[in-house]
Amino acid sequence: MLNTQTAGEEIIGFFFCKHHQISETQLRYFPKTWVVPTQSCYEHQSTTGLVLKQEFHLYLLQTYLENGFDIVHIHTHPGFDTPCFSAVDDRYESEYAQFIANNFDSQLQLISGIFNESLQKPNFRIWNQLGSSFEEVDFYHSWFERRQEAGGRGQKVVETLSYSQAVDGDLTLPTNKELFSETEMKLEQTGSSDAMFARQEIFGNALQEKLNELTVTLIGCGGIGSVFAEVLGRLGVKNWVLIDHDCIETTNLNRMPGATWEMVDQQLPKVEYVKQLIQQIYHTNATVKTIPTTIENELATQEIGASDLIVVATDNHYSRQVAQELALKYMRPLVCLGTHIDIKSNGVPRMYCRTTIPPLGGGWCLMCGNIINPQMAALESAPREIEQVAQDAGYMEGIDAPAVYWLNSICASTAVGIIQGMVSGFLDIDAGLDWIYKFPESKWYKTDTDYLVNTDCYFCGAEV
Structure with missing residues (x-):
């Protein structure tokens, strides 16, 4: 100009x-x-x-x-x-x-x-x-x-911005406004709340105020999402929208903090479990909305569009693709978390965790950056009959991916550190960010995001 x-x-x-x-x-x-x-x-x-x-x-x-x-x-x-x-x-x-x-x-x-x-x-x-x-x-x-x-x-x-009715297993969900529950805990003891963050005063009052006002939508309240919610909650985030259609199962107990056998027996929805984690941190002055359904639900979509930050910590490609599309539509920052474990031919495990933040408004995204696979997303969103055919033909694995608590914790804690940098302003993510941790080498790899830019992407290209 x-x-x-x-x-x-x-x-x-x-x-x-x-x-x-x-x-x-x-x-x-x-x-x-x-x-x-x-x-x-x-x-x-x-x-x-x-x-x-x-x-x-x-x-x-x-x-x-x-x-x-x-x-x-x-x-x-x-x-x-x-x-x-x-x-x-x-x-x-x-x-x-x-x-x-x-x-x-x-x-x-x-x-x-x-x-x-x-x-x-x-x-x-x-x-x-x-x-x-x-x-x-x-x-x-x-x-x-x-x-x-x-x-x-x-x-x-x-x-x-200057440049920005589901049924799963035995759980039947209500519709429309009855779908979510909202817990509001009013401030009663300001002094005790301030004292909680006394060891964080080195970062300044402005950071704490921004964190306290931030509304985070967490999509996926399982092994990574639950750890993430607790760590970010203890940093100072009090306003949450939790989206997950699953209930706690026995196989979740190895990696979800505070999860119990009683919760398994109750078939407690994961969103209610994470809400309890946040309530244990804040007895007052927190707001938690729980939406026990999939990300495609209209009510979930509305809440995502109104939040300040979208975090997706699911274990499938389709939900992450939908989260990316919504982030582009509403120009909301998106943080994508994931881990991967496999075993090499010599029996030595390879373990990875990945934190990805596409640039706000496009440039590259989870799809054109090959963070997720659109073909797998299409199969995951297909009717159950087609999904079964794909599994039988070897196009999809029929078992859940391996996961361990400590690797999930590295992924979740790294994301919280990045978010602190975003809110404080000391971490520049205008071009996006893609960090990968590899174990047992214990090395971090930072993708050169210039190579991820794709102006012809169907999802985030110039015509979006």
Whole structure:
């Protein structure tokens, strides 16, 4: 944008976005296209104002607004202080907001922003559809937006990204809102909660506040997921959405902390088991939603889209593929965890754990990065009859993969450390991350993510 400026004159650019209604008071906007007009697109341009040519404006309207994109228009003001909207800005933006509402989809809204001339200090607002009032909008330099409650003024909370009935075994699940349970434990003893994290004060209060406000959706509450939930919970995450359709079985007892024979006998859903782990950490001031179903369920999808972070710790390709597709759809950061154990011909075991975080919004993903196998995902999602045929033909293994507690713990703990780095900002994952631990060599391998980029990917390519 600055490259189009020659002598300090005002300049303008346009984000065209899709929006996701998180709740009655929360919206999230996803930038899809960025347009910066060249000097030939201006009717008038100076240090005191600008006017676009009607032909260029018509092009924008026909190309983007008619296709249902919300518009974020950004222009500069002279000076290096935080800019303020002028009376001219107020008048023209009010008229423009009314024009959009009267001529296009009634749900489209105008978001406007101004920067100082160095593009370092912004000021943003969103207009109502009558063009009669606006509300301030905050942008964040992190994948994790700070929570803003709507306060006494009843303001709408807008999250923005600047570049972001099942039956299984004997368990019959209810439908719709009855599908999940939500446990809210109100704060009663603030002092004891603060004292719990006294040994983490070295990382600063800001980290603890962000962790306390973070909502994490955990897909898969088994051997890796349960360890992950306990470790991240003890770091400070109190708000959880737990998704898993399985119940605790005897074979889970070797790798799930605190799991008991009584839970096996009760056929306790894994989501309820992990909820108990979190409740043991926080007697108060935590929120846990349990959804004992598969990831494809509509209610699960809604909760995933509204969370700050998606973590998938399942043992099959299909659920991880769905998680990746949802992360791309809602532009939510995704953390994928997995382990693998096999035995070489000489009898020596090979053990791996892997933590993968694709870049937010595409570039490469779990599918084009070969982290998961779309063919296996297709077989796993097939009807049981086809799945059995595939197993008989040798295309799918008919037994569960081997797993041990200590390897799961390395994987889960590494992911928690990475998330701490993401939230704190000391770990740069804009290009994604793919770390693999190999045992008994005890070596870490870090994939060069430049080699994973695939602009032609069906799932995360440029047309997503």
